Amino acid sequence: MTNTKALKVLMVATEAVPFAKEGGVGDVLGSLPLELAALGHDVRIFLPRYGTIDRAHWSLQHTGVEYTLNIAGGNQTFSIWRTTFPNSSVTVYFLEHDPFFGWHQRIYLGLDQIDEQRRFLLFCRGLLATLPLLGFSPDIIHLNDWQTAPCAAYLRTAYRHLLRRGETRIVYTIHNLQYQGRWSPYILDEAGLDRAQVFLPDGLEFWGDVNWMKAGIVYSDVLTTVSHRYAEEIQTLDYGWSLDEVLFQRHTRIFGIPNGLDWQSWNPATDSALTAQYTTENALEAKRQNRTALRQEFGLPDRSNWPLLGIVSRLVDQKGFDLLASIAQELRNLPLQLVILGTGQSQYERLFRELAASTDNVRARIGFDVALSRRIYSGADFFLMPSAFEPGGLGQLIALRYGTLPIVHATGGLADTVADLDAHPDTGNGVSFIPYTSDALLDALQRALQLYGQQELWPELITRAMAYNSCWSTSARAYSDLYQRVLRLPPI
Structure with missing residues (x-):
């Protein structure tokens, strides 16, 4: 000392x-x-x-x-x-x-x-x-x-x-x-x-x-x-x-x-749960392999031009699922795929089960599986965390560590750790929205889709996310x- x-x-x-x-x-x-x-x-x-x-x-x-x-x-x-x-x-x-x-x-x-x-x-x-x-x-x-x-x-x-x-x-x-x-x-x-x-x-x-x-x-x-x-x-x-x-x-x-964040425990270079392990040098290709494997695991078609969004969370009001419920119909029609892992309030478990059964682009596992959560963090392009309030937040830190861009409501620890790419194009590491409304969430998803269309930026964005210092x-x-x-x- x-x-x-x-x-x-x-x-x-x-x-x-x-x-x-x-x-x-x-x-x-x-x-x-x-x-x-x-x-x-x-x-x-x-x-x-x-x-x-x-x-x-x-x-x-x-x-x-x-x-x-x-x-x-x-x-x-x-x-x-x-x-x-x-x-x-x-x-x-x-x-x-x-x-x-x-x-x-x-x-x-x-x-x-x-x-x-x-x-x-x-x-x-x-x-x-x-x-x-x-x-x-x-x-x-x-x-x-x-x-x-x-x-x-x-x-x-x-x-x-x-x-x-x-x-x-x-x-x-x-x-x-x-x-x-x-x-x-x-x-x-x-x-x-x-x-x-x-x-x-x-x-x-x-x-x-x-x-x-x-x-x-x-x-x-x-x-x-x-x-x-x-x-x-x-x-x-x-x-x-x-x-x-x-x-x-x-x-x-x-x-x-x-x-x-415990960087030894959450390390894509050594994580045995992943299909392909990676550092910043090979992250783009390894994440593509992990994304393909994750789609197969959830029974989703491999649509390479659609981003894959992940959720790993307790399914409760605090985590913003009332907003997702409000735009459930829009989710069916957006050119994206969404995988959910979690358990919680019955209305949200039911919502995601129904979406998974009636759409081609949403899948859910009601329960918790640590290894699967790691595959979601590594295989998704975006990590969705629209919490109403979030004192600190762990999910967004893990997502950044694995090169996955968070989509968050700008509150608490989410606001401290995720900088919106529209507002900060040179230093941003995700997408954030300020009013806690379903319209603002939908707008954030639309902006994420536009961002995903700029694939020439993707290697830099992955590297930027993985470089975020969240060490304990x-x-x-x-x-x-x-x-x-x-x-x-x-x-x-």
């Missing part, structure tokens, strides 16, 4: 690849700690041990720490296990409590479940209660999303001593503001938090409820989001999910740091700089 101090960093989360993953948080925690460790920091991760995390498979060792807390309506006894992150020196701690975690195969039970509140309250308070017993005194406690936000409330009250009179700082990352962990105020009694201390307008109170996301916002020293644009958007009425005013009050301590090392340096900065700021 140069010009920076090596720090002790504790990252608290509900998922981390390869141990447990359901969403983007798992990808972040699977890469960022390793990159921070490579910069010289002592990084430790704290996770729940779900039933899917096998002790023997991951060589979990008991730390000797067992503890009992009166929480969630009774005495809860749990233990702490540890291992090291594969091929690294990063320590991973697991809180083991069978009734709340070990007996469950799922990471999340649902926002409407009281057990969802109880299990993560135990996780947070259990972490703080046992941290001194683990012999680790962090400079930075880095929390993620609402499930770990109760830690911030505890650290400002009963566990304030762990902050070492301001020497330890709290960093809180909002991955998706939509999911806030709201519940009735009685949950504070189960949590062991004094209502008089925390159930206040400048504390956890939110329209008569407790809001754990708000705990992270008001009690942390700094906040981060997973893109520059999303950091700005969440302070507005349209994207703030009723927390915009609270966030704006903290605008001087909100920072956007884009997510990165860049993001890790930004987090490292922020950690150094927050230690120089006055503590909350």
